[in-house]
Amino acid sequence: MDSLLRDVRQALRALRARPAFALTAILTLTFGIGASGAIFSVLDAVLLRPLPYQTPETLVSLYESELDAGTRASNAFPVSPATFRDWRDRTKSFSSIAAYSGGSLVLTGGEPERLG
Numbered sequence: 001m002d003s004l005l006r007d008v009r010q011a012l013r014a015l016r017a018r019p020a021f022a023l024t025a026i027l028t029l030t031f032g033i034g035a036s037g038a039i040f041s042v043l044d045a046v047l048l049r050p051l052p053y054q055t056p057e058t059l060v061s062l063y064e065s066e067l068d069a070g071t072r073a074s075n076a077f078p079v080s081p082a083t084f085r086d087w088r089d090r091t092k093s094f095s096s097i098a099a100y101s102g103g104s105l106v107l108t109g110g111e112p113e114r115l116g
Contacts, residue, residue: 060094062087 015022050056064077079087084099091097107113 015025051059053059062079064079064083066077078101079099081099084097088097105115107115
């Protein structure tokens with residue numbers, strides 16, 4: 001324990017003798033620890049934490065597609081509201097079905113206002 005106190009005192013004296021180096025080292029550690037914490041928080045929320053559903057492995061994402069004539073490749077498109085209503089009313093394959101939109105809308109009828 002005595003040697004630890006001696007080492008800490010010697011380190012503080014060395015840092016006090018070179019304040020620019022001490023400030024640079026402290027700022028580098030601060031930003032590094034902060035960035036690591038922020039990245040972990042995002043990864044934990046997005047990748048590590050399970051989805052808040054009873055059986056998340058049964059979730060699926062549906063798109064409309066159209067086959068290109070000569071290539072047999074398909075292009076995926078977001079589902080239109082009319083198609084979603086048809087799927088919701090007629091499907092028997094899913095226990096429930098929901099839709100979401102990642103875009104923003106513009107409210108008109110006066111001064112245009114962006115929603116979302």
